[in-house]
Amino acid sequence: MPAAGASPVLTLDIREKRFASTAGGEVVAIRDLAFHVGRGESVALFGPSGCGKTTTLNIVAGLDRRFEGTLAFPASAAGGPALGCVFQEPRLLPWRTLERNVELVLPPARRGTGIAAGWLERMGLAEAAGRFPEAVSVGMQRRAALARAFAVEPELLLLDEPFVSLDQALAARLRRLLAETLGRTPDDRPCAVLLVTHDLREAIELADRILFLSPAPARVLTEVVVPGRRGERGEREIEAFRRALLDRAEPVFRAIG
Amino acid sequence: MAARRKGAAGRYGLGILLLLGLWAVAAQLADSPTLPGPAAVAAAIVSESAGGQLPYHLGMTLWRVAAAFLLALSIGTAIGVVMGRSRPLDDLLGPWLLLTLNVPALVVIILAYVWMGLTEAAAITAVSINKIPNVVVTVRQGALAADEKLFDMARVYRMGRYETLRHVLIPQLQPYLLAASRTGLSLIWKIVLVVELLGRSDGVGFQMHLFFQLFDITRLLAYTLAFVAVAQLIEMAVLVPVETHAGRWRVARSDA
Numbered sequence: 001m002p003a004a005g006a007s008p009v010l011t012l013d014i015r016e017k018r019f020a021s022t023a024g025g026e027v028v029a030i031r032d033l034a035f036h037v038g039r040g041e042s043v044a045l046f047g048p049s050g051c052g053k054t055t056t057l058n059i060v061a062g063l064d065r066r067f068e069g070t071l072a073f074p075a076s077a078a079g080g081p082a083l084g085c086v087f088q089e090p091r092l093l094p095w096r097t098l099e100r101n102v103e104l105v106l107p108p109a110r111r112g113t114g115i116a117a118g119w120l121e122r123m124g125l126a127e128a129a130g131r132f133p134e135a136v137s138v139g140m141q142r143r144a145a146l147a148r149a150f151a152v153e154p155e156l157l158l159l160d161e162p163f164v165s166l167d168q169a170l171a172a173r174l175r176r177l178l179a180e181t182l183g184r185t186p187d188d189r190p191c192a193v194l195l196v197t198h199d200l201r202e203a204i205e206l207a208d209r210i211l212f213l214s215p216a217p218a219r220v221l222t223e224v225v226v227p228g229r230r231g232e233r234g235e236r237e238i239e240a241f242r243r244a245l246l247d248r249a250e251p252v253f254r255a256i257g
Numbered sequence: 258m259a260a261r262r263k264g265a266a267g268r269y270g271l272g273i274l275l276l277l278g279l280w281a282v283a284a285q286l287a288d289s290p291t292l293p294g295p296a297a298v299a300a301a302i303v304s305e306s307a308g309g310q311l312p313y314h315l316g317m318t319l320w321r322v323a324a325a326f327l328l329a330l331s332i333g334t335a336i337g338v339v340m341g342r343s344r345p346l347d348d349l350l351g352p353w354l355l356l357t358l359n360v361p362a363l364v365v366i367i368l369a370y371v372w373m374g375l376t377e378a379a380a381i382t383a384v385s386i387n388k389i390p391n392v393v394v395t396v397r398q399g400a401l402a403a404d405e406k407l408f409d410m411a412r413v414y415r416m417g418r419y420e421t422l423r424h425v426l427i428p429q430l431q432p433y434l435l436a437a438s439r440t441g442l443s444l445i446w447k448i449v450l451v452v453e454l455l456g457r458s459d460g461v462g463f464q465m466h467l468f469f470q471l472f473d474i475t476r477l478l479a480y481t482l483a484f485v486a487v488a489q490l491i492e493m494a495v496l497v498p499v500e501t502h503a504g505r506w507r508v509a510r511s512d513a
Contacts, residue, residue, distance in 0.1 A: 058409075061409075061412075061413045062412065062413070063409050063412060063413065083413055083414070083415075085413045085414070087406070087409075089406070091406055091407060091409075091410040093407065093425065093428070094506055095428040095503075095506045096424060096506075104414075104416065104420065104424055105414035105415075105416065132505075132506040133506075134507075135506075148414075152414065158413075
């Protein structure tokens with residue numbers, strides 16, 4: 001949890017975000033969505049698909065600047081925080097080896113120093129470093145995408161349903177790897193996380209705090225602090241907390257159940 | 258794999274032999290100076306090469322092809338990328354493209370000679386201008402088809418403009434650039450000959466003009482065949498290796 005008074009890594013206040021709809025006219029995707037992410041804190045955005053979670057993440061990533069509201073990184077230098085990002089797909093460059101893929105996101109001064117190789121090794125990809133993405137398995141591609149995200153030593157890690165469309169066992173393994181890696185980031189340079197998911201177990205496993213979003217236009221319906229230390233919650237604790245959430249009386253939880 | 262390639266090479270050779278045989282028979286039947294046989298043409302190639310004539314003119318043509326090709330490819334790629342990545346510029350340059358695509362090559366050549374004089378620069382400019390719009394159309398298509406998700410990735414990770422160009426955009430354009438190179442070379446070859454015929458005093462095109470006036474079909478065919486052979490050599494020695502190298506990550510996929 002962030003120290004009280006320390007400035008948050010991210011504060012976001014989207015008053016309104018509209019999209020041109022295919023039928024002509026405009027659709028409001030997000031209205032009055034505000035939250036912050038503290039230093040080293042992990043926040044999950046949980047909500048029904050199509051509620052504007054990915055749009056929110058794109059706004060935070062600086063990929064979409066056309067919204068009304070404010071986006072600020074109070075704890076970061078003028079250029080903004082170092083961002084790591086794991087998208088719904090690995091988004092590796094197919095024409096570069098795994099190692100080059102990781103290396104290319106590093107600032108030129110930090111290339112060729114073994115950082116890329118080191119992160120690939122930590123993800124169990126030492127053998128595959130010289131191979132092209134399409135020559136390795138989907139799971140390995142995902143791990144390379146994780147290695148890339150950690151290699152930039154992010155102050156804020158953005159995860160957009162990072163393990164969606166994987167089979168359950170593989171997703172669980174990668175989640176554990178992610179949780180372990182997050183747990184090992186140094187205390188003086190903690191990595192904050194903004195996770196978008198529609199998998200409640202994933203949110204409980206990886207987050208300190210879960211924000212429940214409404215269907216579009218998205219806003220925060222309620223917020224839940226996950227008990228226990230992130231990364232140390234066992235299968236049974238996760239499942240128990242999930243049950244507890246689903247049993248709660250508020251309509252938002254009944255809707256997910 | 259190797260056996261299949263060997264079979265393909267065999268059939269390719271057979272195709273050439275068939276063509277030569279047909280030609281020899283036709284020449285025999287025609288028995289006319291307007292259709293010399295393969296042997297006569299081969300003899301002409303040898304004698305013209307020995308005299309240094311053929312290598313000299315072929316060399317002049319080759320350098321014009323190379324200059325016009327590089328010019329057209331680099332300018333055409335730049336414009337094509339800009340048009341493919343920017344909607345407003347695409348609209349703005351659209352009419353230019355339409356105009357240059359539809360002006361006949363001959364008109365461009367004549368205008369270049371009239372405006373710039375009968376110079377080397379005019380010749381190369383004329384050929385380039387004829388080719389640039391084709392490159393633009395092909396590369397624009399590639400730039401339009403480029404994967405936005407990879408550009409988003411590059412932006413989140415703050416890859417610079419140059420790096421994004423080099424590692425994200427150009428590799429995606431590569432098949433389109435190769436296509437533009439292939440069609441480009443064959444088109445430029447042909448236009449260079451016209452340019453030489455109209456306004457230069459050397460090169461294969463100039464020689465063609467001469468042979469036409471002398472009605473020397475044997476040497477005309479000798480130059481043509483030498484020319485075709487060189488074009489094929491460039492395809493095999495330059496384009497195919499470049500394609501293989503650029504596509505090595507795809508080869509990796511089929512191995513997996």
